[in-house]
Amino acid sequence: MTTTVEAASTPPPIHTPLWRRLIGFNLLTAVLLGVGGYYLGWFIGRQIGFEGSFHYQHASDENDVSLLLAYFFGVIGFLIGLGFANYPVSRMIGRPASLREKETGGIGRYFGLCTDHKVVGIQYLVGIGVFIFVGGLNAMLIRVELLHDTPTAVGPNQYLTIVGMHGTMMIGMMTSGVLGPFANYFVPIMIGARRMAFPRVEALTFWLLMAAGFILSSTIFFGGFPTGWTGYAPLNDQAVWGMDSYICFFALVGVSMILLGVNMMATIMTMRAPGLTWSRLPIFVWSVYATAVLMVLATPMLVATLLMVALDRTIDTSFFIAGGGGSSYLFQNLFWFFGHPEVYILALPGFGIVLELLPVFTRKPLWGYRLAVAGMLGVALMSFFVWQHHLFVSGINADLRPFYMLSTEIISIPTGFIFMCVIGTLWKARISFTVPMLFCLAWTFNFLIGGLSGVFLSDAPSDTLTHGSFFVMAHFHYTIVGGLVFAFFGAIYYWIPKMVGLRFNDRLSKWHFWLMFISFNLAFMPLFALGMEGMPRRVSEYAPNLKPLNVWVSIWAFVLGFAMLLFVFNVVYSLIFKREAAEANPWRSKGMEWQLPTPVPVDNFPGDQLPSFDFEPYDYGVPPALGGGAQPAGAGA
Amino acid sequence: MSEPNHARRFGLIWLVATIVALPLVILLIGPILPPGNGSEQASGQVTDNTVLLAMATPVLLLVVIYLLYAIVCFRQPKGAALEGPAVRGDTRVQTAWIVITSVLVLALAGYGTVRLLSDYGSGTGSGPTPLTKPSGPKLPVQVIAQQWAFTYRYPTYGGVETPHLVLPVNQWVELNVTSLDVIHSFWAYQLGVKADANPDVNNVAFVKPTHLETFEVRCSELCGIWHGSMFDHGKVVTQSAFATWIREQQVKFAAATKVLPPYSKTYLPEPTRRGG
Secondary structure, three states: OOHHHHHHHOOOOOOOOHHHHHOOOOHHHHHHHHHHHHHHHHHHHHHHOOOOOOOOOOHHHHHHHHHHHHHHHHHHHHHHHHOOOHHHHHHHOOOOOOOHHHOOOOHHHHHOOOOOHHHHHHHHHHHHHHHHHHHHHHHHHHHHHOOOOOOOOOOHHHHHHHHHHHHHHHHHHHHOOOHHHHHHHHHHHHOOOOOOOOHHHHHHHHHHHHHHHHHHHHHHHHOOOOOOOOOOOOHHHHOOOHHHHHHHHHHHHHHHHHHHHHHHHHHHHHOOOOOOOHHHOOHHHHHHHHHHHHHHHHHHHHHHHHHHHHHHHHOOOOOOOHHHOOOHHHHHHHHHHHHHHHHHHHHHHHHHHHHHHHHHHHOOOOOOHHHHHHHHHHHHHHHHHOHHHHHOOOOOOHHHHHHHHHHHHHOHHHHHHHHHHHHHHHOOOOEOOOHHHHHHHHHHHHHHHHHHHHHHHHOHHHHHHHOOEHHHHHHHHHHHHHHHHHHHHHHHHHHHHHHHOEOOOHHHHHHHHHHHHHHHHHHHHHHHHHHHOOOEOOOOOOOHHHHHHHHHHHHHHHHHHHHHHHHHHHHHHHHHHHOOEOOOOOOOOOOHHHHOOOOOOOOOOOOOOOOOOOOOOOOOOOOOOOOOOOOOOOOOO | OOOOOHHHHHHHHHHHHHHHHHHHHHHHHHHHOOOOOOEHHHHHHHHHHHHHHHHHHHHHHHHHHHHHHHHHHOEOOOOOOOOOOOOOOOHHHHHHHHHHHHHHHHHHHHHHHHHHHHOHHHHEOOOOOOOOOOOOOOEEEEEEEEOOEEEEEEHHHOOEEEOOOEEEOOOOEEEEEEEOOOOEEEEEOOOOEEEEEOEOOOEEEEEOEOOOOEEEEEEOOOOOOOHHHOEEEEEEEOHHHHHHHHHHHHHHOHHHHHHOOOOOOOOOOOOOOOOO
16 A cells, blocks of 8 residues: 555545635535524414414414424525535536535535545544533433432423433434444445445435434423433423424434435445455444344334324324323334334444454454354344333233243343353453453443343333333443443544544543443442332432432442543543554554555545455454455555 | 363353352342332242342353453463464354253243233233233222322222322232323332323232331322422221221212212323413
8 A cells, every 4th residue: 555556546635715615515604504494494483373374273382383393494404504405406407516525635524514434434423422421411410410319409390301311312322323433434444445325325414413413402492301312292292392302303313313224234235345245244344234224124113203293292183192082102102113123223333343343352253253143133133023111011012011021031142142252252362451452341241231130121020110210220321331332432442543543542541441430330230229229210309218329329420420521531632632643553453444544545445446355354363363364455566 | 381271160160159149149139129028919029030130140140250250361461462263153152052041031031921920910000901810809999190199099989089098908909000191100119019100091900918018109100390209108007997097088088079070990181281
């Protein structure tokens, strides 16, 4: 890989003067058009509503019509401002398509529509990071409130809004937390492609998510919403108009997820380089594929359900209103049909990261590759058959509970495959305790606790005690924070040297890990006990005898918050101030991404040849190690 | 340096740990597991929780001890860059793993199903027509949830509606749980009862209190801002004390009972709408 090849294949960057950048399609225009669209929608809503010429509306629905239309037109304006309409409009009127999005140089492309999958990956990482920080602040506020057994610090109404924002923001953002940054960045490279199948769609998924994040944050201006992330009817119909922010947020996240899933599936299915058969795909790509399938199949249900909620709230339909012939069960049923695959959308990329990283740091091939693939696909398939275990005590289809018990417990078989692969890969390994590896080992422990506590929830008699209590809360935090978020941080420490060419301060990184691991377990382990002692979820007041344990949990939750601040400090210190260049391949990885130069060239594989994959993945542990497995074609030339 | 037999060594450690831990879990932790012995259902749940914990313990020990073992024994020597053995799988181990986990899982599901049906729903809300019902006379009690309180109607005592729940001991009780507005969940902690209250739904749970005690009632489904305040104490009393208490209630709420809507399994609510 020489620089001459690179220069010849890269088109010369388009240079634009600063004044020219400020007008035209960019983030500034997008914000202006977004605000304009917001007020246009608001105006139309007022006209439709009861102040205007149509008098059919219930008085209380007027604000909902206005706000939903305002959000809708605001998002459309925002996207047009970014330039998403340029390509279709140019093609429609027969003009050549704009090439602005192909712009290659400068920091400016990170702040606008860019179709380079590597830029989108970094946009995702930063954008999602900001909103996860907001969600984390909410978690801190929750724990402040729970320091006392009666509502004190924030009060019951704000408390519910904070709980709802925490859950909704975290779930909405972390759904794309791995596929957004890491799959967008690395899947094309790992499969030997130059781009994603639909680059404009790829950019669209990111900017939709950003618009959604702002919309959910704006709920605080509209009274918040009292429903938590599950948004159960008819509480969602009763709620004030902050609920519309939730509806709009989740619908946009849903659309973003569907598009992201379609894009990933199309890319992995059609754009693999020669020789990269399905049985040679890196396991991370498999996990992305399984996740994408779930996204495409489950999420439309969410979007449709939210549309029904919006109709209930605005034009007085009664899909979910018992008094009008609807059913509150219907919402639960539809929501969890999406909601359960959703939790595996969160978990599966974590499996992929851990299994992808383990071979590198154990210097062994992935043990049981086919078992791992079967595990992921099995989990993905089974996740569509278990959703009513969320409704074991609700009385819905009570006679079917043995079936849902069985299907839920069966899903632990393919999940067990993943553990088998971890165990097999660690067997007689040569483990290096690097920071990414520490996160992988922590994942194994945390997800084990999460999985085993799930046994108590999947068993209907035992679920009587734990259902809807802090036990559930601890369970899914162990699987999502302990599982996905730990894997996510492992991925950050593993791949950032490739993505930005800089390395983290090792001591700060290790401090971050140990602080996070210890405080996470000390904060969340007692929550199992709290749930079993009778503390329901989402309460701002609880039995006084549970106070000491709650104070303990809060203290360690603050330490966990501090660990996150330490990470932010590490990012600022290492990547902005210190800027030490990373080695080309600090982990001696044989993954395709590490065989490319840093920064990765715009077209990934310059020249006219794609790499050919004529070797097995995870080619470790074959002594003597001959020059590495994955080599781009022509690397030796 | 000769490599020790890791498989045998790890297997032994795990076996010893399991043999030590299992009796401790069953004999020491089992009896103190919630929700206690307030009713047949609660006692049954303690048994279930003990069984599940006993089944989870060997698995927990297996993975945790293995992780520690691997961290201690399978390290990269300092400063070295050795490669591990290039083993890509083992059909026998994989098959054994699949078979064992499948057996465990099917046993769990079978056990759960048997317990659920034989214990008449194990205190869960089992819908309007539960699959199994206790035979013999049952005291029907209606639990009406609304924002933000539970009230209780006794249809066999003239449909009187009381603000607190009192139940006779050693008597099968049929709880009919319904809601007037949003979804709530009736959670009688010491009785081991949890049943969602949905508007327009009669959700039945059976319970047989076995101890004279005070129990906590909570709402366990988010129902709006005072969700955490839906808290009350109920009481399990002797049969004769119950008879006295319910007569008092009938007298005390006689005027209110007259203006109540006639007893019904559900009360179709007006569509819930925000105020102006």
